[in-house]
Amino acid sequence: MTGLLGPAEIRDLAGRLAVAPTKRLGQNFVHDPNTVRRIVAAAELPAAAVVLEVGPGLGSLTLGLLDHVRHLHVVEIDPVLAAALPGTVADRGGDLGRLTVHQADALRITGAALGAPAPDALVANLPYNVAVPVVLHLLAELPSLRRGLVMVQKEVADRLVAGPGSRTYGIPSVKLAWYAAARTAGRVPPSVFWPVPNVDSGLVAFTCREPPLVVATESERALRQRVFAVVDAAFAQRRKTLRAALAGWAGGPARAEEVLVAAGIDARARGEELTVAQFAAIAAAAPIVTTTAE
Structure with a gap:
């Protein structure tokens, strides 16, 4: 069983890496093991799942996912965090054979860059400032995705799951609906993050489906x-x-x-x-x- 990170471990690890969370990268690290377990459970991953995680940061969710997947791709834009993640996994008893770390921008990552095995699920604590573009880019780029669970700012979560006629229904709602059926999967309080954000977070679960319109002569x-x-x-x-x-x-x-x-x-x-x-x-x-x- 892979050991999870608590508040003391998160701060110690950040100190050893000389990492200070930045607003520019939208870094808010989860330090509550129960929240990690809750996210993993809500993702409802089959044992053979190949998962893509975006923005693993110090590795809280990565450690929680490793025991529940066949393979885990992680995409981390910060080179220091990307380089440190395998060591953190090894130190906590995780199976490095199940992990592939990609130091890359999730807004530019391609299926070819990820390589095999192709991910069939997205599970991530997404940076608030790029959450919607990242989700839409990955759904467009990775047709292998069949399901997902993402943690985003609560206001963004409300927009993603909104239906026609709702006050929060808009462009993110419609574009996600092109790819998938989405639903709210819970709220996450600010207190489980370091640093503490000034807003609540929300979990959005989605199940991919065929587009609502197919034209034989058009891609x-x-x-x-x-x-x-x-x-x-x-x-x-x-x-x-x-x-x-x-x-x-x-x-x-x-x-x-x-x-x-x-x-x-x-x-x-x-x-x-x-x-x-x-x-x-x-x-x-x-x-x-x-x-x-x-």
């Missing part, structure tokens, strides 16, 4: 880019109707209304009312309208 990436362009345009002006909000994207209000009618969407609706499938229908309708108009 998933190209289709996703078109759908996300519609989403970005719709939420750029939240209080406007779709006819007005999509005018710039479609080439004018009248053109936007034609596309919306073709997609079966009320032109007077607003972006915060639509599901990801409806956004996909709008994107799919655009080339059809263009063709008929010409």
